Amino acid sequence: DAGVIQSPRHEVTEMGQEVTLRCKPISGHDYLFWYRQTMMRGLELLIYFNNNVPIDDSGMPEDRFSAKMPNASFSTLKIQPSEPRDSAVYFCASSFSYQTQYFGPGTRLLVL
């Protein structure tokens, strides 16, 4: 079992650029979650999907953030345009039930 796969692992970009983070959930899992971790706010849920459908995006900070799940094995989180305050570690997680989530290794994003 490969676990949740995220790419890239590290991303450095300049303010104003578009950033796309990618996630492949564990096969068979029907829930997918995107989180952001910062020192100030800890681990925050941004959005989650059930069977590829977005269920709750109330954690998405603003319209610059968008997420898609075109199929059961792939999801993206896009930031356009990026800002320095978006610098954080972004985690993707998946689960078979909504209770025990399995996390990917994260993408460390730095916006200069």
Added chain:
Amino acid sequence: DQQVKQNSPSLSVQEGRISILNCDYTNSMFDYFLWYKKYPAEGPTFLISISSIKDKNEDGRFTVFLNKSAKHLSLHIVPSQPGDSAVYFCAASSRSKLTFGKGITLSVRP
């Protein structure tokens, strides 16, 4: 408004002794509680969980206790080992969403 609080940012214990990590919550709608462990540069990994209908769950060296009336849970690690040194997150679940505490850094001294 923090619904899940881990008030101590760090804990240091001697190898072989007990580690007790505490967590408080405010939302009475939470019905499932989990502990995750995180090493640097890795994602959180699931450790142990407990349903709100129970007050104790044990898995090897790890035991989680839930006191619903006090809205408090704790994770006990006995005996503590140097490999347990990590950040531990408490999480609470309601309607598919997990709310995490800010974590506590456990250091186990050899």
